[in-house]
Amino acid sequence: MQSLSETDGLIMFILEIYLLFIPILGRVIATFLCSGEKEVDLAVQSAKAAFKIWRKKSGMERSRILLEAARIIRERKDEIATVETINNGKSVFEARLDIDTSWQCLEYYAGLAASMGGEHVQLPGGSFGYTRREPLGVCVGIGAWNYPFQIASWKSAPALACGNAMVFKPSPFTPVSTLLLAEIYTEAGVPPGLFNVVQGGAATGQFLCQHRDVAKVSFTGSVPTGKKIMELASKGVKPVTLELGGKSPLIIFSDCDIENAVRGAMMANFLTQGEVCCNGTRVFVQREILDKFTEEVVKQTKKIKIGDPLEEDTRMGPLINRSHLQHVLGFIEQAKNEGAKVLCGGDLCVPEDPKLKDGYYMTPCVLGNCKDGMTCVKEEIFGPVMSILSFDTEAEVLERANDTNFGLAAGVFTRDIQRAHRVVAELQAGVCYINNYNVSPVELPFGGYKMSGFGRENGRVTIEYYSQLKTICVEMGDVESVF
Ligand SMILES: NC(=O)c1ccc[n+]([C@@H]2O[C@H](COP(=O)([O-])OP(=O)(O)OC[C@H]3O[C@@H](n4cnc5c(N)ncnc54)[C@H](O)[C@@H]3O)[C@@H](O)[C@H]2O)c1
Numbered sequence: 001m002q003s004l005s006e007t008d009g010l011i012m013f014i015l016e017i018y019l020l021f022i023p024i025l026g027r028v029i030a031t032f033l034c035s036g037e038k039e040v041d042l043a044v045q046s047a048k049a050a051f052k053i054w055r056k057k058s059g060m061e062r063s064r065i066l067l068e069a070a071r072i073i074r075e076r077k078d079e080i081a082t083v084e085t086i087n088n089g090k091s092v093f094e095a096r097l098d099i100d101t102s103w104q105c106l107e108y109y110a111g112l113a114a115s116m117g118g119e120h121v122q123l124p125g126g127s128f129g130y131t132r133r134e135p136l137g138v139c140v141g142i143g144a145w146n147y148p149f150q151i152a153s154w155k156s157a158p159a160l161a162c163g164n165a166m167v168f169k170p171s172p173f174t175p176v177s178t179l180l181l182a183e184i185y186t187e188a189g190v191p192p193g194l195f196n197v198v199q200g201g202a203a204t205g206q207f208l209c210q211h212r213d214v215a216k217v218s219f220t221g222s223v224p225t226g227k228k229i230m231e232l233a234s235k236g237v238k239p240v241t242l243e244l245g246g247k248s249p250l251i252i253f254s255d256c257d258i259e260n261a262v263r264g265a266m267m268a269n270f271l272t273q274g275e276v277c278c279n280g281t282r283v284f285v286q287r288e289i290l291d292k293f294t295e296e297v298v299k300q301t302k303k304i305k306i307g308d309p310l311e312e313d314t315r316m317g318p319l320i321n322r323s324h325l326q327h328v329l330g331f332i333e334q335a336k337n338e339g340a341k342v343l344c345g346g347d348l349c350v351p352e353d354p355k356l357k358d359g360y361y362m363t364p365c366v367l368g369n370c371k372d373g374m375t376c377v378k379e380e381i382f383g384p385v386m387s388i389l390s391f392d393t394e395a396e397v398l399e400r401a402n403d404t405n406f407g408l409a410a411g412v413f414t415r416d417i418q419r420a421h422r423v424v425a426e427l428q429a430g431v432c433y434i435n436n437y438n439v440s441p442v443e444l445p446f447g448g449y450k451m452s453g454f455g456r457e458n459g460r461v462t463i464e465y466y467s468q469l470k471t472i473c474v475e476m477g478d479v480e481s482v483f
């Protein structure tokens, strides 16, 4: 049974049922049963049975099934995006981009599945050794609510390509779209139970992390929860991947293409209502262009169309829930008290359409006159709030940009190619963008430095996080015993 403290007042746990509120309308659309210890065990056991079949398949066989799943996702893209929008609140325009990076991820790992292998090493006297890259077993994926379908795809695609099974727990705020992914994998031909979904909050997550038949935990969420997951997993000496929060710097030098820098800053702050882990929310602008940049960014921010995210031209929908909305507005109040200036937005927004009156909408906010010590500059807000800071020199901005416990992402806008590479080499962040922000080609690894986590998603390297290496030593002569 879930404890009431986890409900945040939004999803009300009544015995083992919870009520799902949708952000667009601010009302209940469904009820769900939470998975308890028994259901978690059933899911793990069925994944374990499927793993026995799946691990024996060749890479080519796994590849074909993943490609089929990718094809079905592409075919059902609009439907999945609509479900994601209803559940999360992000604009359907953006949700479609999330679905694109999901099927692309499946295609990418389908492409790698057949070429995963070990190496052969010649030893003296004709003896030799070789390595086998083997799956881990039943892996657990635990997701956040901001990119529900994408997170489940980014975790399951490499896991399955490597021959693992996965039990996935989405956030209880966004339980729906992951079920479509499970349905699609089944339709594509994975053995029943290979990708299982359990529903619930912290308690369900804990059962998963503690289960003795779970080989690995891949987690996306906040730093405090990440620490708990690491502690739980350590008891079973299970490897973990942690994709955690951030407070990333975006550095705009005065020699940049200013129109692109403004577009980049908007991409870095306002996707998914600002509820993005890698957002570049500390926008450092070189003093010579501070006024021009700020004026343009405020002008563009005021133009963002807020409203029903299912409408084609809407670019900002509601935040995930009421308590998060209040949390974000609280940061803006505090920023004002600490001396920041609200240049636009930062207010509750009631769209004209009466059916949206109870939704969780706010106007995107740009804060000026920000200083390094302010709370809005130090803490992850996870809402549509951009903090603008000025700087004078490269050395100074690098020091200030790195002065944080987070290290997920960073960006730099400049026309000086030497400076761009010099600066990113010094930035303490797992993902750095030059002259763009928040694009996510699945061919490139994604993940953080410092307290933003470790392990990676996407890219070739992620194979290493979902497999283990076995060494086989083969003797071709007689045993030379020392005894
Ligand atoms: N680095 C990334 O790739 C990435 C991506 C998306 C979101 N995030 C981060 O996620 C956070 C927002 O998401 P959130 O509010 O859903 O995070 P959260 O940490 O509250 O919850 C994440 C998931 O963990 C589960 N959970 C909570 N307590 C648990 C416990 N004790 N044991 C096991 N599972 C538990 C939740 O039910 C949910 O499924 C932000 O900090 C954001 O930066 C990071």
Ligand SMILES: C[N+](C)(C)CCCC=O
Pocket: 146, 147, 271, 275, 276, 277, 278, 438, 439, 440
């Ligand atoms: C697709 N983005 C924008 C890079 C976001 C990745 C997941 C972070 O929350």
